[in-house]
Amino acid sequence: NAGVTQTPKFRILKIGQSMTLQCTQDMNHNYMYWYRQDPGMGLKLIYYSVGAGITDKGEVPNGYNVSRSTTEDFPLRLELAAPSQTSVYFCASSYSGLAGAPTDTQYFGPGTRLTVL
Amino acid sequence: EDQVTQSPEALRLQEGESSSLNCSYTVSGLRGLFWYRQDPGKGPEFLFTLYSAGEEKEKERLKATLTKKESFLHITAPKPEDSATYLCAAPLGGGSQGNLIFGKGTKLSVKP
Numbered sequence A: 001n002a003g004v005t006q007t008p009k010f011r012i013l014k015i016g017q018s019m020t021l022q023c024t025q026d027m028n029h030n031y032m033y034w035y036r037q038d039p040g041m042g043l044k045l046i047y048y049s050v051g052a053g054i055t056d057k058g059e060v061p062n063g064y065n066v067s068r069s070t071t072e073d074f075p076l077r078l079e080l081a082a083p084s085q086t087s088v089y090f091c092a093s094s095y096s097g098l099a100g101a102p103t104d105t106q107y108f109g110p111g112t113r114l115t116v117l
Numbered sequence B: 001e002d003q004v005t006q007s008p009e010a011l012r013l014q015e016g017e018s019s020s021l022n023c024s025y026t027v028s029g030l031r032g033l034f035w036y037r038q039d040p041g042k043g044p045e046f047l048f049t050l051y052s053a054g055e056e057k058e059k060e061r062l063k064a065t066l067t068k069k070e071s072f073l074h075i076t077a078p079k080p081e082d083s084a085t086y087l088c089a090a091p092l093g094g095g096s097q098g099n100l101i102f103g104k105g106t107k108l109s110v111k112p
Helices: none
Strands: A004-007 A010-013 A019-025 A031-037 A044-051 A054-057 A064-066 A076-078 A087-094 A112-116 B003-007 B010-014 B019-026 B033-038 B045-050 B056-059 B062-066 B070-075 B084-091 B100-102 B106-111
Touching: A004 A087, A019 A031, A019 A087, A019 A112, A044 A064, B003 B084, B003 B100, B010 B019, B019 B033, B019 B084, B033 B070, B045 B056, B045 B062, B070 B084
Parallel strands: A010 A112, B010 B106
Antiparallel strands: A004 A019, A019 A076, A031 A044, A031 A087, A044 A054, A064 A076, A087 A112, B003 B019, B019 B070, B033 B045, B033 B084, B056 B062, B062 B070, B084 B100, B084 B106
């Protein structure tokens, strides 16, 4: 198993440009997440998905969009990139069971380092 | 407000010098406390999950413990390869959707 893969590894965008960060997992996990990590700060949740066709906002969703058409893929779309979106983006996945059950371990991808100039 | 706080922010140890990292949390209805290791330029790597007060888990030189208000990551006789940032996280209120709140991490440096 490759686990969680992310592309690209690095990207430089100009202000106002758009791009999609790709995330794929091959563990048949139903939950997927997007985080951003800024220097000296904890990981912040952007969006998450509990299954194909179901997505919801996390703590910092402004400026981003997501979709989940398959179990494996969870792309993150940046529209009209701004310098404040310069960050390292991590995708993660987990298998979480019924509501009320202990949360399962999240497995992270290697990250995408994005710079907006 | 759900919160996870780690201390210290940075810790420098000599090889073989044991110490502990702290993670305090204020999360209602705790459903798991997670420890991750993060190496520079890489994604967090899972270490432990603790579910109830009094629980302990070990992996090589690392031992994680959990009380009702905090968790400790004890490092016994560390080696330079243990240098990394250690993150703790807890599921937001209830945890049924798996949304984690992370601490800012403790950056550990172990010198030979």
